[in-house]
Amino acid sequence: MTETAPETDTDGSTDRIDLTDRDTATPDYDDAFDAVVVGAGLAGSTAALTMADEGLDVLLVERGRYPGAKNVFGGVLYTPTLRQLVDVDAAPLERYIAERRFGMLSDEDETAVSISPGEWHDPPHNDSYTVLRGEFDEWLAEQAVEAGATLVTRTTVTGLLREGDRVVGIETDRPDGTIRAPYVVLAEGGNSLVSEGADLKEKDRRENVAVGVKEVLEFPEREHAIEDRFRLTGDAGVSYHYFGEGAVGDAFGGGFIYTNGDTVSVGLAYRLSDAATSQPDPEGTLNAFKTHPAVAPLLRGARTVEYTAKTIPEGGADEIPELVHDGAVIVGDAAGLVLNNGLHLEGTNMAVESGYHAANAVASAAQRGRTDADALAAYREDLESSFVVENLERYEWLIERVQADRELLFEELPRAVADAGSEYFRMDRAPKDQHASTAKRELLRAVGGYTGAAKLAVRYRKLLS
Amino acid sequence: MGDEPVIVVGVKQVPDDDEVRIDPDTGHLDRASAPAVMNPPDRNALEAALGLRDDAGGTVVAVTMGPPTATDVLEEAVAIGCDDAALITDRAFAGSDTWPTSLTLAAAAESLGADVFVCGEETTDSSTGQVPPGIAAHLGWAQLTYAEELDPEFDDETLVARRDVEGGHEVVAAELPVVVAVAYGEFEPRPAGLHRKLYAESEFEPIELSAEDIGLDDDEVGIDASPTEVGGMETVEPVERERVVVEGVDELADELAETEVFG
Numbered sequence: 001m002t003e004t005a006p007e008t009d010t011d012g013s014t015d016r017i018d019l020t021d022r023d024t025a026t027p028d029y030d031d032a033f034d035a036v037v038v039g040a041g042l043a044g045s046t047a048a049l050t051m052a053d054e055g056l057d058v059l060l061v062e063r064g065r066y067p068g069a070k071n072v073f074g075g076v077l078y079t080p081t082l083r084q085l086v087d088v089d090a091a092p093l094e095r096y097i098a099e100r101r102f103g104m105l106s107d108e109d110e111t112a113v114s115i116s117p118g119e120w121h122d123p124p125h126n127d128s129y130t131v132l133r134g135e136f137d138e139w140l141a142e143q144a145v146e147a148g149a150t151l152v153t154r155t156t157v158t159g160l161l162r163e164g165d166r167v168v169g170i171e172t173d174r175p176d177g178t179i180r181a182p183y184v185v186l187a188e189g190g191n192s193l194v195s196e197g198a199d200l201k202e203k204d205r206r207e208n209v210a211v212g213v214k215e216v217l218e219f220p221e222r223e224h225a226i227e228d229r230f231r232l233t234g235d236a237g238v239s240y241h242y243f244g245e246g247a248v249g250d251a252f253g254g255g256f257i258y259t260n261g262d263t264v265s266v267g268l269a270y271r272l273s274d275a276a277t278s279q280p281d282p283e284g285t286l287n288a289f290k291t292h293p294a295v296a297p298l299l300r301g302a303r304t305v306e307y308t309a310k311t312i313p314e315g316g317a318d319e320i321p322e323l324v325h326d327g328a329v330i331v332g333d334a335a336g337l338v339l340n341n342g343l344h345l346e347g348t349n350m351a352v353e354s355g356y357h358a359a360n361a362v363a364s365a366a367q368r369g370r371t372d373a374d375a376l377a378a379y380r381e382d383l384e385s386s387f388v389v390e391n392l393e394r395y396e397w398l399i400e401r402v403q404a405d406r407e408l409l410f411e412e413l414p415r416a417v418a419d420a421g422s423e424y425f426r427m428d429r430a431p432k433d434q435h436a437s438t439a440k441r442e443l444l445r446a447v448g449g450y451t452g453a454a455k456l457a458v459r460y461r462k463l464l465s
Numbered sequence: 466m467g468d469e470p471v472i473v474v475g476v477k478q479v480p481d482d483d484e485v486r487i488d489p490d491t492g493h494l495d496r497a498s499a500p501a502v503m504n505p506p507d508r509n510a511l512e513a514a515l516g517l518r519d520d521a522g523g524t525v526v527a528v529t530m531g532p533p534t535a536t537d538v539l540e541e542a543v544a545i546g547c548d549d550a551a552l553i554t555d556r557a558f559a560g561s562d563t564w565p566t567s568l569t570l571a572a573a574a575e576s577l578g579a580d581v582f583v584c585g586e587e588t589t590d591s592s593t594g595q596v597p598p599g600i601a602a603h604l605g606w607a608q609l610t611y612a613e614e615l616d617p618e619f620d621d622e623t624l625v626a627r628r629d630v631e632g633g634h635e636v637v638a639a640e641l642p643v644v645v646a647v648a649y650g651e652f653e654p655r656p657a658g659l660h661r662k663l664y665a666e667s668e669f670e671p672i673e674l675s676a677e678d679i680g681l682d683d684d685e686v687g688i689d690a691s692p693t694e695v696g697g698m699e700t701v702e703p704v705e706r707e708r709v710v711v712e713g714v715d716e717l718a719d720e721l722a723e724t725e726v727f728g
Contacts, residue, residue, distance in 0.1 A: 009603040010572040014680030017551075017576045017672065019524065024549050024669065026661045059663075150667050155659065176658035 033059040033150070034366055035183040036170050038157045038194060040067035041133075042077075043332025043351035044187030045140040049085060050359030051185075052147035056366060059181065060141065060149050061170065063156040068137025071189075072310040074214065075258035075265040076239050077136065078349035079127040081356055086143045088124075092135040094260035095237025096125035099230075103294060105246025105255075106411070109418030110294035121236065130237050130258045130265070132216075160184060160198040160328070166371065167198070167327035182371050183362045184328040187355060190313045192334040200330060201321030206272040208315030210253060210340065213282045214267030215290075216260070217302035226259050229298050241345065242268075244414040246292045251279035252406050255289045256345065257298065266290060266299065269312055269340065282309065312347070314340050316399055317392035323383065324376040329358040339391050340399075350388045357382040401459055408447070416446030470523035470619050470641075473579040474514040474547065475570055475600075476507040477529055478538045479590040503538045505649075506585030512652035513615055513645065514583040515546045517624075521617040523580075524548045528573050530558060530566060536671055544657035544665035551577065551672040558676065560688025563591075567599025569686055572679040575604065580641050581624060586611065586649040597646035607639035610646040 035051055037044045040062035048060040064070040076097060079088050098120050103112035120126045145151050161169035161178055169180035186195050190209070195201045219225035230238045237259040247255035253270025268286055270279060279285060290299055313319070313336040320336050323329060331337075332351035339346040361379035368375060383389055402409060420439040447453045480499035488495055514525045527542035527550040529535050539550035553573050561569065574582045587594035601608035613634065614627040625638045629648045657665070676686055684690065711717045 008571075008575075008605045009568055010575050011680035012575060014572070014576050014678075016578050017674070017678070019526065019549055019577070019672075022549055022672070024543070026658070026664050027668070029660050029663050150663065152659075152663060152666065155662070172659055174656055174659040174662065176660050179659060179663075 029059075030169070030180040031182070033057045033179070033181045035059070035185060035362055036061060036179065036181040037149075037185040037187055038170065039063075039187040039189055039332075039334075040141045040144075040151065040153075041071050041137060041187060041189060041332060041351065042140065042348050043334075043355040044185065045137065045144045046082070046085065046352045046355030047185045047187060047331060047359040047362075048149040048151075049140070049144040049147050050356050051363055052144060052149040053085075054359070054363035056363055058144070058149040059179070060144060060151045061155050061157055061172065062141070062151065062153045065154055066134075066138050067141035067151070067153070068134040071133040071137050072212065072214065072308040073133060073348055074212070074256050074267055074269070074345060075130045075260070076345075077129055077131045078346065079124075079129060081349065081352050082140075083124065083127065085356070086140070092131065092139050093235075094130040094132060095232075095235050096120070097128040097130070097239045098125075098232070098236035099238045101238065101240045103240065103242045104414040104417060105242050105244040105292055105294060106415040106418050107246055108293055109414070109422075110246070110292075111414065111417045111421055112294075128239070130239075130260050132260060157188070157194050160194060160200075162198070165326050167325060170194075182327065182366070185355070185358055185362065186328060186330045186334050187332050187351075188334045190311050190333040190338075192330075195321070195330055195334055200325055200328065201334075204313055204315065204319070204336070206276060208313065208319050208336075209272040210269045210312040210314045211272050211275050211282055211309065212267060212269035212312050213286050213309045214265055214307070215286065215304045216263045216265050216306035217299060218263045218305050219302050221301055225301070226262070226264065230259055232259065242289070242295070244410045246294070246414070247289050248410075249279045249285050249288065250274065251285070252403060252410075253340075254345075255286075255295075257295070263305065264299070264302070266295075269345075271314070272311065312340070313338055314399075316396045317389060318396065320389070320392070323358075323380045324361075324373045326373050327371045329362065329376055329379050331355045331358045337388055337392070339395060344391070344395070346391070353386055353388050354379075354383055357386065397462065398460075405456075405459075412446045416443050470517075470521060470580045470617075471578050472514045472517050472523055472525045472581045472583060473574050473577055474507075474510050474525060474527050474542070474583045475529070475585075475596070476511065476527050476538050476542050477504045477585075477588050478502070478531055478535045479504045479588055482589055501534070501537065503541055504585055504588045504590070506587060506589070506647070507538075508585075508654040509647045509649060509652040510583045510585040510645075511542055511545055511547070512654040513612070513647045514581075515655065516652065517581065517583075517615060517617050521619045523619075526551060526577055526579075528553060528570065528577070530554070530561075530569055530573075539671045540665045540669060541657070543669050543671075544662040545655060546657070546661065549672065550669075551674055553674045553679065555676040555683075555686075557681075557683040557687050560691060561686055562691035562693040563593055563595040563599055564692055565686040565690040567596045568603050568690075569676070569679070569681060570596065571600045571603035572681050573674060574600065574642075576674070576679045580619070580643075582606075582642070582644045584644065584646045586646055594646070597644050601644040604642070604644075606642050606644050608644045608646070609637060609639050611648045612645050613648050613651045615645065 034056040037048045037060045048058045051058045099116035101114040103110045156173040157170045159171040160167050167184050171178050240257040242255040248270045251270035251274035255268035258265045331354040337350040358379045361376050365375040420443045424439040426435050478501040481502040484499040486495045525547045527547040530553040584597040609626040611629040612626040616625040622641045
């Protein structure tokens, strides 16, 4: 110290704080955790939560600054499995779904079907809620942490540690960034660079990937705009799905509107192969959808507060990769577990289901002290007998068929239905009989006459079986 | 100086600038909803402190003054590589302006036996830049502000700094102990190592220090010891600017010629 005592405002006689007893050396966390989960989305946090509940030490690694920061989906979460794991009613939910509406859009027309069963107003509301991922995913990860998992954010997993074929840990973008663990749960999402890089799954082909774009809109000038426009009271909300060229132009896919608490989510998803060819501009397509005469009035005066985009794996049951490996399992979007058949747009519920089954398989293998793929096979078996794979397989044919008939279903038929509808209800001085037969004729022409209609009915009969 | 230098680095939690929303209707800043993060200039201070340790050895201790929730910023400092961290927390500190704040940090530096106290240039939530010189004044230490480069010559009880000054730089040597305020943007911060980050966030507990622990009386700190008085607030209405719409470049040139901006 200095020789001459300087003038000072502090009390120099205070006891020195002794730091020598403090042990703050960095411990080595290799094999300190039973399992590492890559990605704190719905699949990852469910897996972490379930394993922690089973008594495992779990490390949950997220690249975003908080769980959910990087996560995008349309908007409706189906919660039957989550309800068994966490207190869903304490979660940040936006609205329950009280009405589902399916609209066929041609350039200018809409023909729609709407269902709103009274029982959807009663708890548990058919387990269907709009949520905002930024809030919901953060909350779900908190539940995993409360169950005992350790969460580390802003850390990107860049690769896997291997011993022979066995996965024995992860590699991250941080210095001193590898960590060993007996099990790795890959819940990295649709853009699954880690699983692909480690040859645990093949790259998706563009025919099997959809591009999704979405805006969250608010109504700054109108306090009850959502309630008034969507005819809602209380926490009730809507799910509107749209098909046809008015929704996604020349592409294979659809659009949606979901109501959140104070905002609406508006977006669309269609095949990446179409985005690369016939319908190249997702943002422009979304703008066209937003200004469709059947959609624009719902959104009038709205202001965009968020714009997001993502890729969605839509390969169906055939494209599910090998789910179990020595020391690793693949869950959620990374495993291609998304159902989009037009009627049903599901993914997050399947992510939760897969995370849950994977976690149970890991816990059971850990109990037996085994890490090999055979010991984890229960995950694949449980998932195959769950609704996840059952639904993917059941609707595989539908997606293929709809793809083949896309021009008829998404362009010709919506137009014909709209034309037939306006013809049927036409008010002029001709008798109604005449309108009805003109309407019928127009419809029949679109589907190829009675023979065509019969063939169509046969082709899609399984929808109702 | 003892055998090993003790380098104290001051860090502070501030509202995240990136997340401070501007209410589109009123134009007001909504700071309350922004999450708390480490004051960005403090990242440069941390790097400077760790760089001194890399070059000259010693111990780096992060300190912050704030409520128990400020522990987050200390965990982050430890994750990045600080050896230890102290939370200076006491109800008596409530309402402190830069005078008692710098007195408190000065007292903490003395209690921790600091040889060097490294700070960021300023905090992004108040932007006074008064605290580092304040610490030096309270302790009667030398100060090196706007430091861009540091060269520890601790064997000679000296720290040499290159300072950013108007029109260039100057190189200054100061005798220890010394307060350093690091120029914002210099000393690119290093990322936290994975294992250290895990330790900092899941196991590390900072030392907690009260006013009494660092030899301060309650009446020396807090709002009553703060000389700042807010004289009043005025909202300034933007001046309506004169506007002319022109069609094409020629018309623009004519307009400008008329206003004699150029001929």
